[in-house]
Amino acid sequence: MRNRIRIERAILNITQADLAERVQVSRQTINAIEAEKYSPSLALGMKIARVFSKPVEEVFELEEGDL
Amino acid sequence: MRNRIRIERAILNITQADLAERVQVSRQTINAIEAEKYSPSLALGMKIARVFSKPVEEVFELEEGDL
DNA sequence: ACCTTTTGTAAAGTTTACTTGACATATTGT
DNA sequence: ACAATATGTCAAGTAAACTTTACAAAAGGT
Numbered sequence: 640m641r642n643r644i645r646i647e648r649a650i651l652n653i654t655q656a657d658l659a660e661r662v663q664v665s666r667q668t669i670n671a672i673e674a675e676k677y678s679p680s681l682a683l684g685m686k687i688a689r690v691f692s693k694p695v696e697e698v699f700e701l702e703e704g705d706l
Numbered sequence: 707m708r709n710r711i712r713i714e715r716a717i718l719n720i721t722q723a724d725l726a727e728r729v730q731v732s733r734q735t736i737n738a739i740e741a742e743k744y745s746p747s748l749a750l751g752m753k754i755a756r757v758f759s760k761p762v763e764e765v766f767e768l769e770e771g772d773l
Numbered sequence: 774a775c776c777t778t779t780t781g782t783a784a785a786g787t788t789t790a791c792t793t794g795a796c797a798t799a800t801t802g803t
Numbered sequence: 804a805c806a807a808t809a810t811g812t813c814a815a816g817t818a819a820a821c822t823t824t825a826c827a828a829a830a831g832g833t
Contacts, residue, residue: 640748640749654808654809654810655809655810656808656809656810663773664773664791664792665791665792665793666809666810667791667792667793667811667812668790668791668792670810670811670812671790671791671811671812672790673810674811674812677789677790677791678747678748678749678789678790679748679790679791680745680747680748680773680790680791680819680820681707681745681746681747681748681750681751681762681766682707682745682768682772682773683748683773683790683791684748684751684762685762685763685766685768685772686768686772686773689768694761694762694763695748695751695752695761695762695763696752696761696762699748699752701749701752701753701756705749705752705753706730706731706747706749706750706753706821721778721779721780722779722780723778723779723780731821731822732821732822732823733779733780734781734782734821734822734823735820735821735822737780737781737782738781738782738820738821739820740780741780741781741782743782744819744820744821745819745820746820746821747789747790747820747821750820750821773791
C-alpha cells in the first residue's frame, strides 16, 4: 500500500504528531504508516484522507500483493 | 463503520462467496464485514469498493467512535 | 415437500494494527 | 554552536482482522 501522507502533510504544514492527534492515534502509528511499514485500518485511512480533504483513493494506492 | 455491501452486491447480483473470491478473502470475512462485526483493512475496503466501481466513501461510512 | 444454494455463526489459531515508553538521530531556528 | 522540535526506530504488549473447519438456518427453485 503506497500513500501520499508526507506530501499532504507538507501541504497542510503539519507534523506527524499533529496528524496523529487529529486522527486520534499515536505518533508512532502515523510514522509507521507514512514509512509504509504497515497499512492503516479502513477507519484510520478514511480519517487521514478526511484531514487532507481528499478521497481515500487520492491518498492511498493499492499495489500488487495487497492485502 | 457502516457499509452498503449488501446493497451493492444486490445490484451486481453476486453472492458473498463471489465477492469473497473476487477480493481474495474467505466468505466468512465478507459475511462478518457485511454484518458489521468488524471493519475491513484499508486494502480490503479499497478492493471491495473497486468491485462495486465506487469510491471507498460511497461504500463505507465512518461513524462516531471509529476507530 | 425436497434439494440446492446462500447466509449466519462459532471456536481456535495466526497475523497485523496499534499502544506505550524510551532513546537516537535529524532538522530547524536563533 | 546551541537548544528545541521533529522524525526514526525498537521492544514488548494488547486488540482486532482474517483464516480454517464445521455445522445450522434460511431462502429459492422445481
